[in-house]
Amino acid sequence: MDSKVLLRKKQTNNVKNRRKQIGWLFIAPFAIFFTFVYILPIIYSIYISLFQNKLIGGEVFVGLNNYKELMADEKFWDGVKRVFTYTVIQVPVMLILSMILALALDSLRLYGTKFVRIVSFLPYGVPAIVSTLMWGFMLGTKYGLFKSINKALGTNFNPFAPQWTLVSIAVMATWIYAGYNMLIFYSSLKSVSSDLYEAAQIDGANGMKIVWYIKMPALRGSLVVTIIFSIIGSFQLFNEPQILSKMVSNSGITNYYTPNMYVYNLAFTGSQQGYAAALAIVMAVITIVIAYIVQIRGLRDTMNER
């Protein structure tokens, strides 16, 4: 009898174990590729960041020298300061604009709600090369609207003069992502139960009060998501300035204009891969730390639900 019980126990254990393993089988295909294009490259990146390419001797182990050098590299800090300034201004302006639009759409007080929704989301699907080409040519003083405007008004404004280039890039980025973020906010607002509004109305709450006490709290979760993705995106600023630098002359875009441009130029035109890897790692750490600070709350809530 003992052996029978044991056998049964063993069998149920086997079934349980198989059930435990099956999850891994589902994940395996993704995990294999993930390891190959995420984990290995990150490990390899850390490894090569400890080497320098010397004219004599080739790849030489230099320990943490690349990182030390980086801390004193003015070109690096110049780029970091620029994307930081850019992020601090562009992200709030864009998100506030998106939020106002979402609230306006959700208030049902607009004509053509559907039209506004579709039109503002369309730019999200436009590749960076096309959006930069359009905006670059359209705003430019050589072929674009400012050629005509300057001529008509006798002014001499150039949206791609060094002091304005970053603003023009912000106009392009806002164009791409404002509608996308607006739809995220709009979806959150749509999920608010209409009973809540009716109850508020019975209690005599007016429009602004409803916005403040019902709608704004409903936007909190999506605000966390949009802030994180916007910060990650703007810290990685690369496509627009890279393409613009080849389109417009004297725009003030150097090859270290943003950290990503600096990394790209160091690695692929200067063949200083070790130093570039160190730079990319530092930027990744900064980005992840900031993303996590914003994320901690949202992530904890999600984990608790499961």
Place this chain on the structure above:
Amino acid sequence: MKANNKQTLYTITNPRKSNLMTFFAFLFCLYSLLPYVWLFINATKTQRDFASTFGLSFGSRFALWENIVSVFTYHDGIFIRWLMNSVFYTVVSTVVSTLLAALAGYALAKLHFRGKNIVLLIILGSISVPGIALAIPQFLLFSKMGITNTPWAVLIPSFVSPFGVYLMWIFSAQSVPTGLLEAAEIDGAGPWRTFFQISLPLLAPALVTVFLFAFVSVWNNFFLPLVMLKDTNLYPLTLGLYQWNLMGSSAGGSGEMIQNLVLTGALLTIIPLIIAFLSLQKYWQSGLSLGAEKG
């Protein structure tokens, strides 16, 4: 607005329309639409008109058709090659990445296995890893394996979409009832059969959403092919347009001005996306709303 709501009284669920708010919303629409209008108008111009006439008025001649023909025949039809490359890269990697994401996201939401929370944390964390931090070591590893400057170099990294897994994880948790899975197990269905016959049909709308997001990100990808590909015959459209634009740019190039072709090519590049957007709106909406709810 509810269908049975026939009252003339304005309420919160049926408020009076505001002209002022509509006006500002349409200003924003103008901002959104202006570049397309500009692009379309300028794709109809000859190179000479592009350089000399006002940006928002048509040129002396309506040359759109002529430009389209030139785009497709320039340099022995290299644009068609780029178009085919873009279609190939996008379709293959989007199908693969959606499938991988569906399996992984489903497992994370509905199956039990050791180390699940760690896997989940790693995948969520990897969403915030900047692409460029990966691109250099990926390039170096791929070049050691001899696959840079081949389609594999663009395809393999696009197979992996942590954001897709994240979406599938949330979708699976919401739209696949655990009770149904337990019932299937009691009836003797294995986990694979349960997945393909019960869960996957429930996840169909989610698959479309994840597919769309992956499609746009691969179709629009610029940085990865820029790093990985040298041979212009392997370029996707984005990189091809970049190269055409370089040719006529003021900052270094052969000096041959083909901006009319660049702009017409740009117009042709975004038309498939605009169609996909307009026809599949409801899937975008559901992806965005789930992404928003669960941050």
